[in-house]
Amino acid sequence: MSRIVTYSPAYTLVPTYECFNRCSYCNFRVDPGRDSWLAIAQAKKILKSFQGTGIVEILILSGEVHPQSPRRKAWFEHLYDLCELALSLGFLPHTNAGPLSWEEMTRLKQVNVSMGLMVEQLTPKLLETVHRHAPSKVPSLRLQQLEWAGELKIPFTTGLLLGIGETVADWKDTLRAIARLHQRWGNIQEVILQPHSPGTQQSLSAPVFPPEKLPRAIAIARDILPSDITLQIPPNLIAQPNLLLDCIAAGATDLGGISPKDEVNPNYPHPTFQSLAQILEPEGWQFRPRLPVYPQYYNWLSPRLQEAIHKIARAILLS
Numbered sequence: 001m002s003r004i005v006t007y008s009p010a011y012t013l014v015p016t017y018e019c020f021n022r023c024s025y026c027n028f029r030v031d032p033g034r035d036s037w038l039a040i041a042q043a044k045k046i047l048k049s050f051q052g053t054g055i056v057e058i059l060i061l062s063g064e065v066h067p068q069s070p071r072r073k074a075w076f077e078h079l080y081d082l083c084e085l086a087l088s089l090g091f092l093p094h095t096n097a098g099p100l101s102w103e104e105m106t107r108l109k110q111v112n113v114s115m116g117l118m119v120e121q122l123t124p125k126l127l128e129t130v131h132r133h134a135p136s137k138v139p140s141l142r143l144q145q146l147e148w149a150g151e152l153k154i155p156f157t158t159g160l161l162l163g164i165g166e167t168v169a170d171w172k173d174t175l176r177a178i179a180r181l182h183q184r185w186g187n188i189q190e191v192i193l194q195p196h197s198p199g200t201q202q203s204l205s206a207p208v209f210p211p212e213k214l215p216r217a218i219a220i221a222r223d224i225l226p227s228d229i230t231l232q233i234p235p236n237l238i239a240q241p242n243l244l245l246d247c248i249a250a251g252a253t254d255l256g257g258i259s260p261k262d263e264v265n266p267n268y269p270h271p272t273f274q275s276l277a278q279i280l281e282p283e284g285w286q287f288r289p290r291l292p293v294y295p296q297y298y299n300w301l302s303p304r305l306q307e308a309i310h311k312i313a314r315a316i317l318l319s
């Protein structure tokens with residue numbers, strides 16, 4: 001058995017924190033109209049400063065403008081322009097900006113090597129609690145995004161948010177739905193198991209997801225999901241080295257994008273590569289960088305994106 005744990009050296013660009021949803025666990029959003037958008041010139045300055053540092057992935061993580069808003073088009077063009085900029089500077093974009101229209105997804109595919117959207121949880125009861133003011137979190141809408149990504153041949157990252165009022169039976173329902181979609185379209189590259197971690201901005205007063213329950217959640221996911229889907233856990237939300245090792249032993253073999261700041265959970269800074277390697281390597285795990293798209297999907301991408309991937313792969317081999 002190969003004992004390899006992976007991560008993606010990443011930087012997160014936030015086009016805007018403004019969001020028309022109000023998920024009660026969110027520490028990221030601000031009210032619509034109350035945030036200026038990240039200027040392209042500023043993004044260019046930031047990205048240039050990361051050239052040659054080993055960072056490959058640019059995660060474009062955004063708050064959302066309502067699909068029917070007159071500002072939606074400008075918001076979307078801004079996302080597109082940021083992806084185009086990152087790609088032109090030699091990085092590989094991965095966008096997670098909430099649900100997109102079919103046309104928006106089709107266009108973003110041109111400038112993203114993969115995209116993502118968490119299913120969170122499928123149980124409709126959350127629409128009366130944490131998602132009461134979050135129209136983007138309607139379960140059928142999110143499942144449809146996974147399905148569209150499949151039809152459009154977009155390598156996709158999804159996941160579950162744990163500890164927001166769901167049961168273990170609810171996890172299983174959500175995992176089975178992801179497995180079914182993957183059996184149909186084959187496009188789910190990874191599933192993130194994200195423990196709810198309270199921050200200073202959220203209105204929800206639910207406690208942190210009990211960390212000791214994570215290995216079981218991972219084992220359940222590993223059992224339900226097809227083996228070609230990688231399981232990802234966020235190392236900054238799993239503070240204890242022993243627990244991190246237990247999670248890995250249970251089947252989570254990827255630690256996701258590791259960037260200078262976790263924009264979603266700003267109260268929990270990402271550990272460094274070195275500190276993680278010090279936990280993993282004595283236990284016999286090799287800790288290795290990966291790209292934001294998995295090799296089995298390279299031939300789903302346009303020649304331009306494949307060329308960008310091969311350029312980076314060559315640079316890594318030569319370094």
Ligand SMILES: O=c1nc2n(C[C@H](O)[C@H](O)[C@H](O)CO)c3cc(O)ccc3cc-2c(=O)[nH]1
Pocket residue numbers: 008057059094095096115116117118157158159190192232234255256257258259261262263264265291292293
């Ligand atoms: O640093 C983070 N990266 C997050 N990422 C980034 C992710 O780790 C990487 O972009 C993917 O693994 C691709 O390499 C997400 C990506 C998604 O598609 C969906 C959800 C997330 C959530 C987070 C997150 O909370 N924090």
Ligand SMILES: C[C@H]1O[C@@H](n2cnc3c(N)ncnc32)[C@H](O)[C@@H]1O
Pocket residue numbers: 025026027096117118120160161194195196197198199202264265
């Ligand atoms: C980008 C993803 O981050 C997750 N997310 C949002 N808020 C929190 C929180 N307080 N703790 C953990 N994960 C969170 C959601 O699953 C969202 O889809």
Ligand code: MET
Pocket residue numbers: 019026028061062063064096097098099117118264
């Ligand atoms: C901080 S969440 C960012 C992505 C998007 N708004 C979602 O919730 O799916």
Ligand code: SF4
Pocket residue numbers: 019020021022023026027028029062063064098134136
């Ligand atoms: S989690 Fe995403 S959709 Fe929900 S309020 Fe925060 S930014 Fe908006």
